Amino acid sequence: xxxxxxxxxxxxxxxxxxxxxxxxxxxxxxxxxxxxxxxxxxxxxxxxxxxxxxxxxxxxxxxxxxxxxxxxxxxxxxxxxxxxxxxxxxxxxxxxxxxxxxxxxxxxxxxxxxxxxxxxxxxxxxxxxxxxxxxxxxxxxxxxxxxxxxxxxxxxxxxxxxxxxxxxxxxxxxxxxxxxxxxxxxxxxxxxxxxxxxxxxxxxxxxxxxxxxxxxxxxxxxxxxxxxxxxxxxxxxxxxxxxxxxxxxxxxxxxxxxxxxx
Amino acid sequence: xxxxxxxxxxxxxxxxxxxxxxxxxxxxxxxxxxxxxxxxxxxxxxxxxxxxxxxxxxxxxxxxxxxxxxxxxxxxxxxxxxxxxxxxxxxxxxxxxxxxxxxxxxxxxxxxxxxxxxxxxxxxxxxxxxxxxxxxxxxxxxxxxxxxxxxxxxxxxxxxxxxxxxxxxxxxxxxxxxxxxxxxxxxxxxxxxxxxxxxxxxxxxxxxxxxxxxxxxxxxxxxxxxxxxxxxxxxxxxxxxxxxxxxxxxxxxxxxxxxxxxxxxxxxxxxxxxxxxxxxxxxxxxxxxxxxxxxxxxxxxxxxxxxxxxxxxxxxxxxxxxxxxxxxxxxxxxxxxxxxxxxxxxxxxxxxxxxxxxxxxxxxxxxxxxxxxxxxxxxxxx
Amino acid sequence: xxxxxxxxxxxxxxxxxxxxxxxxxxxxxxxxxxxxxxxxxxxxxxxxxxxxxxxxxxxxxxxxxxxxxxxxxxxxxxxxxxxxxxxxxxxxxxxxxxxxxxxxxxxxxxxxxxxxxxxxxxxxxxxxxxxxxxxxxxxxxxxxxxxxxxxxxxxxxxxxxxxxxxxxxxxxxxxxxxxxxxxxxxxxxxxxxxxxxxxxxxxxxxxxxxxxxxxxxxxxxxxxxxxxxxxxxxxxxxxxxxxxxxxxxxxxxxxxxxxxxxxxxxxxxxxxxxxxxxxxxxxxxxxxxxxxxxxxxxxxxxxxxxxxxxxxxxxxx
Numbered sequence: 001x002x003x004x005x006x007x008x009x010x011x012x013x014x015x016x017x018x019x020x021x022x023x024x025x026x027x028x029x030x031x032x033x034x035x036x037x038x039x040x041x042x043x044x045x046x047x048x049x050x051x052x053x054x055x056x057x058x059x060x061x062x063x064x065x066x067x068x069x070x071x072x073x074x075x076x077x078x079x080x081x082x083x084x085x086x087x088x089x090x091x092x093x094x095x096x097x098x099x100x101x102x103x104x105x106x107x108x109x110x111x112x113x114x115x116x117x118x119x120x121x122x123x124x125x126x127x128x129x130x131x132x133x134x135x136x137x138x139x140x141x142x143x144x145x146x147x148x149x150x151x152x153x154x155x156x157x158x159x160x161x162x163x164x165x166x167x168x169x170x171x172x173x174x175x176x177x178x179x180x181x182x183x184x185x186x187x188x189x190x191x192x193x194x195x196x197x198x199x200x201x202x203x204x205x206x207x208x209x210x211x212x213x214x215x216x217x218x219x220x221x222x223x224x225x226x227x228x229x230x231x232x233x234x235x236x237x238x239x240x241x242x243x244x245x246x247x248x249x250x251x252x253x254x255x256x257x258x259x260x261x262x
Numbered sequence: 263x264x265x266x267x268x269x270x271x272x273x274x275x276x277x278x279x280x281x282x283x284x285x286x287x288x289x290x291x292x293x294x295x296x297x298x299x300x301x302x303x304x305x306x307x308x309x310x311x312x313x314x315x316x317x318x319x320x321x322x323x324x325x326x327x328x329x330x331x332x333x334x335x336x337x338x339x340x341x342x343x344x345x346x347x348x349x350x351x352x353x354x355x356x357x358x359x360x361x362x363x364x365x366x367x368x369x370x371x372x373x374x375x376x377x378x379x380x381x382x383x384x385x386x387x388x389x390x391x392x393x394x395x396x397x398x399x400x401x402x403x404x405x406x407x408x409x410x411x412x413x414x415x416x417x418x419x420x421x422x423x424x425x426x427x428x429x430x431x432x433x434x435x436x437x438x439x440x441x442x443x444x445x446x447x448x449x450x451x452x453x454x455x456x457x458x459x460x461x462x463x464x465x466x467x468x469x470x471x472x473x474x475x476x477x478x479x480x481x482x483x484x485x486x487x488x489x490x491x492x493x494x495x496x497x498x499x500x501x502x503x504x505x506x507x508x509x510x511x512x513x514x515x516x517x518x519x520x521x522x523x524x525x526x527x528x529x530x531x532x533x534x535x536x537x538x539x540x541x542x543x544x545x546x547x548x549x550x551x552x553x554x555x556x557x558x559x560x561x562x563x564x565x566x567x568x569x570x571x572x573x574x575x576x577x578x579x580x581x582x583x584x585x586x587x588x589x590x591x592x593x594x595x596x597x598x599x600x601x602x603x604x605x606x607x608x609x610x611x612x613x614x615x616x617x618x619x620x621x622x623x624x625x626x627x628x629x630x631x632x633x634x635x636x637x638x639x640x641x642x643x644x
Numbered sequence: 645x646x647x648x649x650x651x652x653x654x655x656x657x658x659x660x661x662x663x664x665x666x667x668x669x670x671x672x673x674x675x676x677x678x679x680x681x682x683x684x685x686x687x688x689x690x691x692x693x694x695x696x697x698x699x700x701x702x703x704x705x706x707x708x709x710x711x712x713x714x715x716x717x718x719x720x721x722x723x724x725x726x727x728x729x730x731x732x733x734x735x736x737x738x739x740x741x742x743x744x745x746x747x748x749x750x751x752x753x754x755x756x757x758x759x760x761x762x763x764x765x766x767x768x769x770x771x772x773x774x775x776x777x778x779x780x781x782x783x784x785x786x787x788x789x790x791x792x793x794x795x796x797x798x799x800x801x802x803x804x805x806x807x808x809x810x811x812x813x814x815x816x817x818x819x820x821x822x823x824x825x826x827x828x829x830x831x832x833x834x835x836x837x838x839x840x841x842x843x844x845x846x847x848x849x850x851x852x853x854x855x856x857x858x859x860x861x862x863x864x865x866x867x868x869x870x871x872x873x874x875x876x877x878x879x880x881x882x883x884x885x886x887x888x889x890x891x892x893x894x895x896x897x898x899x900x901x902x903x904x905x906x907x908x909x910x911x912x913x914x915x916x917x918x919x920x921x922x923x924x925x926x927x928x929x930x931x932x933x934x935x936x937x938x939x940x941x942x943x944x945x946x947x948x949x950x951x952x953x954x955x956x957x958x959x960x961x
Contacts (some may be wrong), residue, residue, distance in 0.1 A: 017528075018775050027776065035276065073273055097750065118735075124771055126753035127732075128741040135745020140710060140822035143738040155622030158829065160734045161707065162653070165830060171823035178737075188284065189277040191335075195325040198270040223750035225765070228779040238924060238933075238940030244703040248941050249952050252923065253959055255939055259921040260796040261843060261867065262959060 001056030001150065005047040005116040006103055007040035007075060009068040010123045022228045027229065036071040039118025043179040045186040046148055047116050048079035051202070054150055056113070057081040058103045061106060063091060072202050077193030078186070089204030090217040096124070098133035098221040105210040107137060112174045114155065119144050119178040127178070134176035142171055144180045271331060278335040282342035291343050292607065294468045300424055301346050301468055305353055313339075315354050318361055322369055323377025324435055328569035329503060332563060333510035340514025341414075341521065344617035345468050351511050352420045352469060356385030356429040359445065359500045362385030363488030366625070368447060372427060381426025384450075386416040386474055386496060394630045396497065397440040399433040402474065410446065410486070412454075412479040418624070422472025423457040425450055430476075431493050443493035446485045454479035465616035502573035505625055509561040509581035512589035512621035516554055519614035523547075523596035543599065550592045557581075557588040576638035583631035586621035593618040645673050646760075649727035650693070651716060651739070652678040653707060655685040658795065662805035663692035665793050669760050674806060676723070677716045680705060680900040690808030695875055699813045709739035711757045713746070714819045720747045720921050725822065732792035744790045752791040757798075765789045773918060794808040809936055836870060838887055843869030846889055847877060848912070850905020850926060850945060854882040859949045860904050866956040872896065874912045890915040905945050908933025925949070 011032035019028040036044070047058045060075035062068050063086040072083035086102050094102065107115065114139075117130030127143075134141035146166060147158035155175055158168045170176075207217050214220045241248040256262045267275065268398040285304050294301055308314050317332040318324025326590045340347030354376040360368055375381045389400055401414025412432060419428070428448045435442025448455070463471060524547070528540040537543055552632045564581040567574045597604035604611050622628045648669065650662040659676070666674045676693040677846025678685075689696045699715040702708035720728060728743065730736040732754040744751035752758070755767040756777070758942060763784035771778050776824065782789050845864035851857060857871075863869040871887060878888045889896050890912040897918035904925050906912060913936055916922070924937035925945050932941040941948060 011777060014773050018772060020776070028774070035280075045653070060334065070269075070272065073269065074276075077277075085873065096753070100745070120738070122773060125773065126751075127737050128744070128751055131737070131739075131741025132745045135742045141738065141742055142823060143709075144734055156826070159738075161738075161828075162733065162735055165828055167825055168829065169823045169825050170829040175822070188281045188311050189273070191274060191277065191325045191327070193312075193314045193898050194270050194273045194277060195312075195320075195327070197273070222783075223785065224752065224780050224782050226778055227781050230777050230779070231775070232770075232777050232919075237935050238922075238937040240934070240940045240942065245943060247949055248943070249948065251953050252939065252941065252952060253955050255902070255923070256867075256956075257959075258673055258796070258799060258940075259900065261470075261902075261921065262956065 001050065001054045001113045002111050003047045003050060003056060003058045003114045004061060004107060004110070004112055005040070005043050005058060005075065005080065005114065006061050006133070007044060007071050007118065008037045008062060008121055009034055009064055009071040010121055012122070016079050018231065020231065024230075025226055031249045034067070034070070036074055037118050037123075038122055039120055039179060039181055040071070041118075041186045042181050043116040043118045044075045044080065045184045046145075046179055047114075048187075049150070049184060050114065050150055051079070051081075059084060060073045061086065061103065063087075063094065063102050065092070069202055071114070073194075074189055076197040076200060076202075077189045079193070083200075083202045085202050085204045086206075086210065087204050088217065090207050090215065092218055093222070094166050094218040095222040095224045096126050097223045098218045100129050100136060100208065101221055102212065102217075103129070103133050104136040105212055107133070110204060112139075113138065114173060115176045117176065117178045119180050130176055130178040137176075137198045140171050140175045141178070142169055142175065143178045145177050146180050146183050148177060148183065152234070164245060203233050213229075271334060274327070274331050275334045275338060277311075277397055278313060278338035279342070281308070281313065282339050282347070286339070286343040286346045288343075288610065291345055291468075291613075295345060295613065298467050298470070300470070301349050304346055305349065305382075306379040308350055308353075309377060312377075314350065315357065315373065315377035318357075318373050318377060321372035321606065322361070324373070328565070329506055329573070330562065330565040330569050333506055333565045336507055336510040336594050337397065337517070337558075337561075338512035340511045341518040344515040344518055344614045347514055348466050348511055348617060348620075351507055353382050355383055355420055355504075356500070357383050358503055359385075359429055359487060359496055360447065362499070363445075363496050364447075365484070367484065372447060375426060382421045382424060382475075384419050384421040384425040384428045384529035386419045386422075386428045387431045388416060388418045390415055390417045390473070394626050396431060396442070396494065399431060399443055401430065401432045402436065403432045403434050403444060403446060406480070408483050409480050410483065412448065412476045412481065415475045416471060417473045418460060419472050419474050420469055420624075422474050423459075423470050426575075428474065429487065431497055432574070433447065434493075435491055438491065439492040442491055443497075444490045445487040445493040445496055446481055447487050448476075448479060448481055448485060452479050452481070464619060465613070466620055498575075499573065501625060502575045502578045503568055505578040505582040505631075506561065506564045506568060506573070508621050509557070509564065509578075509585035509626050510583035512560050512582070512618065513554070513558050515618045515621065516557065516585075516589040516592040519593040519618070520554060520610050521548055521562040522609070522611050522614070526600055526609075537599075546595060550595055553588045553592060557585040562583050576619075576635055579626075579631040579634040579638075582621070582625070583628050583635065586618075586628060586631075587622050589618035590615075645671055646727070647675065647723065648672045648727045648729065649675045649677055649716075649720065649723075649926050650729040651712065651723040651736075651743075652676050652681070652689065653733060653735050655681070657693060657799075658733070659689060660732065660803065661793060661795065661798040662729050663806070664801050665758060665798040666693075666727075667803045668798065668801050669727070669758060672726075677719065679708075679712050679715055686810055690810055691805055692803050693806040693808065695807070695809045695811060697811045697813050700815050703821070705925070706825060706828065707735045707743065708825065709735065710821060710823055711815070711819065712739055713742050714789075714816050717743065717746055718816065719813075724840065727788060728790040730790075730792050731795050734796055736792050740790060740792045747790070748787040749790040750785050752780060752782055752789065754794050755797070756793050756794050758791060758793075758917040765791070767791060770794075775919070836886060838870045838872045838889070839894055839896050841872075841896070841898055843867050843900040844872045844889070844896060844920075845869050845885075845902045845904060846872040846906055846912075847904050848874040848906030849875070849876045850907075851882075852905075854880070856946070857882060859946070859953070863902075863904075863949050863953045863956070866953045866960070867900075867902070869898075869900065869902075874906055874909070903933055903937065904949060906933055907931045908936055922942050
């Protein structure tokens, strides 16, 4: 089985206080620690498990800068067989569409049985690159997988749908599956794995290798530009409700509704 | 000159931090402390992931990395949990002597044992009458045909009672002082070995520390480790390397206490103001952060020397002395920043403080480290 | 006039929010596309939109993104609407990027607000797990735009009543499914995992007696959330440790955090991450929880909690 898994390096901002930098277009990165996007880590584990069961090869791909090679080394150390680093100065600041087209160019012409993505990324949180690539390559898509097995030319995928329900689908291969956290228990990166990877060569493909003509690929391909980053308005202390118990609870119902609690 | 980790060093640092974060559960650590239980499951997992003995060659279950990579792992482990981290540091304690001086059979058997998680080791150098001064041992080994017969008492032995074997420093030529010392690898289950606890400790409560007495313990000639009557030199060389591990433990422990203090003061308010906004607090933090960075730098430098040249007695002693001092001070100040909560077990920082203190004591007290440094600085005084 | 297409996932709040979002962009002709809708649901949609195009339901009667794409894509390509709107829900995520790729439209994902700004479309969305907001701009696009909406974000402006022309449509004759639904699963009952809960009702010392927990448990059930607690409640062994939030308990990241009788100690709040919408009910006006919470209610929880539960249940039915 030929499995491809598309991954991304993101900043872990869960424990740090975020500040927007002077440009207004990026965050102050001093305290950030970088690692593989959590969802993508589950996707890598799913890919490696499928390979262990069915044989074949797993190739990890990322579109990103020089330092982002780190997540490919990590994926290799976890058991992926090959990696491809789509890196070119012309890819800088690529939006979801540009990233999807780069991935599609990298994948075109390859024999693919399964193409895995993390369902969403911890930074941008758009959840669209996997689906865009499925559309560009005209492959069937199942999003937010919580279980995944392969049976011959079909995958059996359980995925999250409406109202806390999950649906089990059978999907013809090749297919694109985006993976939800919790689908498996990702293994640790072992020292032996790191050792193995140190000797491996990770090919770097830029515009030329991918057959993408444009000089300023990202700026010409991007469809969405970032205008401003800002922090959500922060309340100074609670809004204290007034009135009778009845009135306060009516207001609260309204507020719960507005804030997604009902 | 390059102040940057190599790619695989970064990978190892991250992998260790992630493993520690995933496995070193706080509640579990507190429970192990209370019950004085060794973190056996975590140790076995760490072995399975290749963290224990990663600086041994692959044929002995290691990954062929160096002292530097080992230091990075120990720092990350102790940063997450000072107690469990220390247990991981001491799991293969003394085995570098086997690596450097052992026979092929010894290396194959004992190094594979500690890297696979089949057994723990223990280095038995200290004696009740001789602490950091190991120039004269009371424990003896006497030749009897092909065998050796060992008698004596070793104390402050980490992993005593739970280890699979002891690496002993004994007197084989009673007249020759430190020039008459040899080393033996002694399986822990041999008749004549008895272990007694040394009593309750201030820290490192998960790891047993004991007194090991040997009464007519008979070992074959193949148990001799290294060259007869060269044991003293073998141990000195070992300390030059192992002190870097203790320095890494100290840096990690200090950083772990510091991390917790930062978290606390960012959330804590007094007099209506976040205490992190008080300049007195900020200046204290600045000092602590600087000390930590310096301790880390000298530890890395000593590790780099061990891998690229050879373990440097002066640098290793400086690293252990300084990092140990920083660990004690930073952990103490971190505890202070917590105020009353710092004294409460639940908040962990008091444990880091207790665990930090040992880094100024074991594997040569800070005074011994100063002796070594001074000796190197002055050269032979005539 | 601008043409805006919306793809209907449900006939309740979702449809209403899609209509509200479409109307928020000024003069537009709105078309709802739906696969499978009972007569009364068609009528409900007709009230919200100018035109309702009804395709046959999918084979299993559920939302099937692949089938919906096959139905609506020819319409998007032939009618070239200015904008296509979907909800940024699990189901929406399964369809929206496919449609965007196949109709060659820029996709603005998970929008909190939208604004037409010629020659393009602007939106505000969240990034970094909700910690940061981003103002984004989709450049001029001759193929039009596609946006997914954060559920619950477009509730302020009431949609104008639509012209409501109903139009029947057929599924494409050559539709060949590449994925088939085998089963729909309902979630496990019983297992408690407060770290994954979107709604948490946390109870603190203010509950006074173990017997009183029942009213808070019942409120949590009514809200569809999990019951959580502070340390003192666990210390008294009134609830299991797996429900404790705080520096010595679990770290949670819900969307809604309703704290009942919780003073709001640093140790407790240290376990609440991700800036949830926080509501505090407490008798003590000086309780520190009111400094952190978004909404505070000062009063007797033994009166307020049952009353709130009653209102929630009334609202939900």
